[in-house]
Amino acid sequence: VGGCANSPDAEEEPGNIVIGFSQSGTESNWRKRHTESIREELDKEGYEVLYRNGFMNQDRQIQDMRTFIAYKVDMIVFTPIMEDGWDAVLLEAKAAGIPVIIVDRHIRTAEENLYLTHIGSSSKAEGNRAGLYITNHFQNSSQSSVKILEMKGLANTSPTNFRSEGFMEVISRDSRISIKASLEGDFIRSKAKDVFRKYIEENGWEDIDVLYSHNDEMTLGMLEVMEENGIVPGQDILIVTIDGQAEMIENLRAGKVNCVVECNPNAGWYVRNTIKRYLNGNTIPDEIYMPETVFSDKGNLDSIPPREY
Ligand code: GYE
DSSP states (O other): OOOOTOOGGGSGGGGGGGEEEEEEOSSSSHHHHHHHHHHHHHHHHEEEEEEETTTHHHHHHHHHHHOOOOOOOOEEOOOOSSSOOHHHHHHHHHHHHOOOOEEEOOOSSSSSSSEEEEEEOHHHHHHHHHHHHHHHHTTTOOOOOOOEEEEETTTTTTHHHHHHHHHHHHTTTSSTTEEEEEEEEETTTTHHHHHHHHHHHHHHSSTTTTEEEEEEHHHHHHHHHHHHHHHBTTTBBBEEEEEHHOOOOOHHHTTTTTTEEOOOOOOOHHHHHHHHHHTOOOOSOOOOOOOEEETTTTTTTGGGGOOOO
């Protein structure tokens, strides 16, 4: 009975499964929660996790994956910082017989079947939801034009591309609504703050009706700039932001932002379940989307679940 090191079942025991987890960085509270969620759930399952932080550097992330391949881990879970540039290392993993699960961001590859599945958000649906809040908000307004300032995340990443695409798809249904300027804040608070401050110095802010920001960290930086400039956030400028960090929910309740489109960082359970099902021989779907919602000043402020990030 149990505990015998030579038991033929020994290899089936979760304790023997080693997962390499390569995270893209620690740029936001959202990201920290994403990392914790995955590590917690894999620990609960008894998997051994080798964790590496790529510190927002793709070369470093590729190096981390090569380390996992050299260690002959059983599976690799990775959050690709950029969309392109992964083919070579994924081919190496494939040649080594190591299945790869991509979490959060999407990749573009020239080759087929380089990974088992993708688990994350539909960034396009998030962009759609952000657009819907705005088109609904102005539906009955007599305003003849609505000008949006878009603060984009990091270029050449799937959340940035899809959040723009989904948003455009919806706002283009109302010819009064348009994007006045798109700035790049890289998903980073200090970067968005600097870029927005410079924008205001050069262009003023009076003709901006709406801020659409691709993540909360950037929005937080921009709120500081608004305060410096005597702009009343949520009133002078309508604010729609993506993620749903605790601090942003407080701002929503305080009326400083108008709509928070949730991006769900709690991928851990889905990753754990997928690995378990795969190891048990089940077929895994190509795409696993996680549930997400919208919180806004249009009615559901009392039903926001507590946030741990
Ligand atoms: O919205 C942002 C983070 O890739 C979906 O990255 C993720 C985004 C998230 O920095 O806060």
